[in-house]
Amino acid sequence: MNNVIYYLYQSYYVIGLDTDVMFNQQIYDAPTSIATVPKVISKFPSMPTTNILIPDELITMHCFPKGFRLIKDKPPKISRTIIFSLDNIPFNKSSPYNKMYFTAIIFYENLYNYHLLRIKKNKEANTKDALKYQKYYVPKAIVLSSLLPFPRETAKILKGLYGYYAANYDSITIPIEKTIENILYMIPIPPRGNFMFTYSLFGEKIIFGQTAINRLPNSSHDLNIIFGRFKIEVLLKLFKCILLEIPLIFYSENIDMLTTITEGIMSLTYPFRYQYPFISVLPSNMYSLIETANTFVVGINEDIMKKNDQGKNFFERNGLEIEDKTIIVVNIDIDKEQITMLKPTGDIRPCIYL
Numbered sequence: 081m082n083n084v085i086y087y088l089y090q091s092y093y094v095i096g097l098d099t100d101v102m103f104n105q106q107i108y109d110a111p112t113s114i115a116t117v118p119k120v121i122s123k124f125p126s127m128p129t130t131n132i133l134i135p136d137e138l139i140t141m142h143c144f145p146k147g148f149r150l151i152k153d154k155p156p157k158i159s160r161t162i163i164f165s166l167d168n169i170p171f172n173k174s175s176p177y178n179k180m181y182f183t184a185i186i187f188y189e190n191l192y193n194y195h196l197l198r199i200k201k202n203k204e205a206n207t208k209d210a211l212k213y214q215k216y217y218v219p220k221a222i223v224l225s226s227l228l229p230f231p232r233e234t235a236k237i238l239k240g241l242y243g244y245y246a247a248n249y250d251s252i253t254i255p256i257e258k259t260i261e262n263i264l265y266m267i268p269i270p271p272r273g274n275f276m277f278t279y280s281l282f283g284e285k286i287i288f289g290q291t292a293i294n295r296l297p298n299s300s301h302d303l304n305i306i307f308g309r310f311k312i313e314v315l316l317k318l319f320k321c322i323l324l325e326i327p328l329i330f331y332s333e334n335i336d337m338l339t340t341i342t343e344g345i346m347s348l349t350y351p352f353r354y355q356y357p358f359i360s361v362l363p364s365n366m367y368s369l370i371e372t373a374n375t376f377v378v379g380i381n382e383d384i385m386k387k388n389d390q391g392k393n394f395f396e397r398n399g400l401e402i403e404d405k406t407i408i409v410v411n412i413d414i415d416k417e418q419i420t421m422l423k424p425t426g427d428i429r430p431c432i433y434l
Contacts, residue, residue, distance in 0.1 A: 085265060087265060088227060089224055089263060089267060090227060091221060092123065092124055092261070092264070093122070094120070094121050094221070094223075095120050095143050095220065095221040095222075096224065113333065116147075116149070118140040118221075120139060124264070124421065133149035134255070141363035141366065142363065143186070143362040144221070145335070146382075147364065150218055178378070180226070181226045181227070181231070182186055182226075183224050183234035183238065184221045185238045187221075187242060189220055190217060191217050191218055200375055214373075222260075224263075227269060228290070233287070233288055241256055241259060241260065242256075263279075266279065270289050272288050272293045273290070289300045291336065296350065304345055305394075306348075309341065309412065310415070315345070318345060321408050322345075324358065327370075327376050327406070328377045329380060329407060330345075330379045331383065331385075331411060332412035332413050333413060335361060338360065338361055339411055340358045356377070357378070358377045359376075361380075361382055362378040365396050368400070370395075383413075385409075385411070406432040
């Protein structure tokens with residue numbers, strides 16, 4: 081490791097509407113009613129330079145855990161920042177790293193632009209119906225992967241790039257992807273201690289630094305949010321659940337808060353390393369993990385105790401059999417001590433046994 085320079089950022093991904101779907105008339109007939117599968121439409125490097133191979137589906141599922149659907153009416157320019165991590169990445173044997181961190185910004189593009197591309201490809205002359213697509217928007221994401229948790233710094237880079245290119249779209253000749261490619265080879269990992277690197281982006285200085293060797297490593301999230309949300313006694317109970325390998329589900333309708341809480345609480349277990357499935361926001365097509373895995377820590381981006389019109393809760397409407405498990409469920413949204421225990425008998429009651 082002495083003669084090896086590790087760069088902080090390893091790859092980028094652009095996730096959006098699949099081109100096959102883009103040129104399909106069906107999505108233009110009913111824009112908001114068609115659920116599609118997001119695709120990685122661009123990435124760099126296209127092939128891993130080491131033996132790191134992360135399936136594109138993992139990236140898309142975490143960016144859009146509830147799937148990919150167009151929306152109506154104008155959304156905010158940047159919807160949200162998503163942060164997630166993947167453990168046990170197969171790095172080279174000589175690499176000191178075994179985890180990858182991902183930071184993504186979600187934004188929206190007008191369906192009208194996609195329709196114009198479709199007209200051009202299909203060589204259609206009739207554009208009289210094109211204007212009706214201006215009120216529909218297509219979600220899109222730009223993702224940066226890094227070897228260490230610098231989510232706030234990475235979010236500044238992504239938001240700065242998007243803001244600059246969106247404001248100067250007509251005059252810029254260099255694609256945003258090319259700029260991000262350059263960033264991958266410009267920011268080395270700062271050594272631990274009093275060493276810092278400064279990266280300037282469009283006049284804004286972004287500082288990268290690590291804590292000293294005799295201090296706790298960098299946390300991927302602001303722990304003040306966690307201690308403001310939970311009392312110390314509750315955090316100790318959750319910490320005990322993790323050490324005793326009790327299945328743990330955090331749920332919230334706020335995906336940003338869900339990621340912050342789950343990632344932050346897991347960072348409090350340092351220097352222990354959790355060996356079982358941990359997914360800060362569990363994609364909907366992976367809900368079966370709750371049924372099949374004996375131990376896990378996951379986040380669910382919906383109110384799992386809320387029943388639908390048929391009177392079914394989250395577990396029932398997803399066909400999850402959990403009668404043989406004791407699962408601790410934590411509601412992040414409402415009460416500081418809203419912790420519930422699901423007993424093997426199907427009993428649901430406040431978790432007071434911890």
